Amino acid sequence: MRPLLIALFTLFTTTIQAADGGILVFGGTGRLGAEVVKLLVASGEQVTVFARANSNRDRLAGIKVDYAIGDMLDDASIAAAFNARTYRAAIDASAQREGGRGGTSESNGFYEATMRSMATHAKRTGVAQFILHGSVLAGDNIELFPQFTFLKGSSTLGDKGRAEKLLAESGVPYCIIRHGRVPNDPQPAPTGNAYLSTDQTIFADMTRGDLAMLTLDCLDNPARMNRVYHAFDPSYKMDRPLPKGPEDLRNRRNRTPAPQ
Numbered sequence: 383m384r385p386l387l388i389a390l391f392t393l394f395t396t397t398i399q400a401a402d403g404g405i406l407v408f409g410g411t412g413r414l415g416a417e418v419v420k421l422l423v424a425s426g427e428q429v430t431v432f433a434r435a436n437s438n439r440d441r442l443a444g445i446k447v448d449y450a451i452g453d454m455l456d457d458a459s460i461a462a463a464f465n466a467r468t469y470r471a472a473i474d475a476s477a478q479r480e481g482g483r484g485g486t487s488e489s490n491g492f493y494e495a496t497m498r499s500m501a502t503h504a505k506r507t508g509v510a511q512f513i514l515h516g517s518v519l520a521g522d523n524i525e526l527f528p529q530f531t532f533l534k535g536s537s538t539l540g541d542k543g544r545a546e547k548l549l550a551e552s553g554v555p556y557c558i559i560r561h562g563r564v565p566n567d568p569q570p571a572p573t574g575n576a577y578l579s580t581d582q583t584i585f586a587d588m589t590r591g592d593l594a595m596l597t598l599d600c601l602d603n604p605a606r607m608n609r610v611y612h613a614f615d616p617s618y619k620m621d622r623p624l625p626k627g628p629e630d631l632r633n634r635r636n637r638t639p640a641p642q
């Protein structure tokens with residue numbers, strides 16, 4: 383009897399897995415995104431990475447994924463990616479590089495514009511969960527951090543706040559993971575000690591590997607639906623001091639060619 387039940391259960395779960403189009407990951411070629419993709423693939427998920435035609439795929443070399451080609455700022459290519467399959471979940475680990483590498487210090491509405499497209503098409507195609515990697519201090523969250531008052535008015539943090547709001551109001555079940563600082567390359571190994579907290583006053587350092595694990599903790603997890611979390615790792619601290627004020631911040635930007 384027992385082997386029969388196990389066989390039926392295996393058949394049932396395999397059917398569910400095969401029936402959904404898997405997971406669509408935005409920013410999957412990036413530093414955080416690639417860690418998320420690798421864990422998803424290792425756990426047997428069918429993963430589609432939304433990437434630009436010229437995105438560097440080195441971090442995913444040898445990893446079995448499909449690619450949906452487009453630009454996140456092009457609504458039509460996002461619509462096409464969501465039309466191609468019925469995804470169970472979508473994950474956004476993209477980032478508009480601030481400063482350095484020819485960029486500006488502003489996100490120029492990247493997060494709001496891209497979330498508008500992603501959330502619209504996720505809702506339209508019945509995606510069951512959207513996991514967003516966001517930032518501590520985004521939107522109104524900055525009000526809880528008097529030590530960072532000098533960052534108030536940052537258009538990037540405002541942009542990220544509007545993206546969160548769009549997702550929360552989209553009708554797609556969501557999980558928002560806000561993080562504080564993540565390290566420069568080379569990326570350190572995960573500690574395995576990170577966790578998600580609903581305490582929105584947490585500002586912590588965190589490895590991308592740990593953030594990837596926390597992403598899988600949210601995936602399909604009913605207890606994590608429609609919540610905003612701050613990631614915390616009591617065992618990891620970067621040796622770079624936090625900026626103390628606007629002048630300190632300006633000096634750092636001028637010193638550092640590519641802020642991470």
Ligand SMILES: NC(=O)c1ccc[n+]([C@@H]2O[C@H](COP(=O)([O-])OP(=O)(O)OC[C@H]3O[C@@H](n4cnc5c(N)ncnc54)[C@H](OP(=O)(O)O)[C@@H]3O)[C@@H](O)[C@H]2O)c1
Pocket residue numbers: 408409410411412413414415432433434436437438452453454455474475476477478479515516517518561562563564590641642
């Ligand atoms: N860095 C930090 O200190 C920090 C702090 C808090 C939160 N975060 C958040 O953490 C997440 C990941 O950051 P990260 O530093 O790991 O990212 P990253 O390494 O800079 O990777 C960014 C990813 O986004 C993709 N992307 C950017 N613009 C795109 C576009 N127009 N179309 C398609 N793809 C596009 C990039 O693709 P290409 O290869 O084509 O450029 C790349 O795959 C982001 O949500 C970020 O805001 C970062």
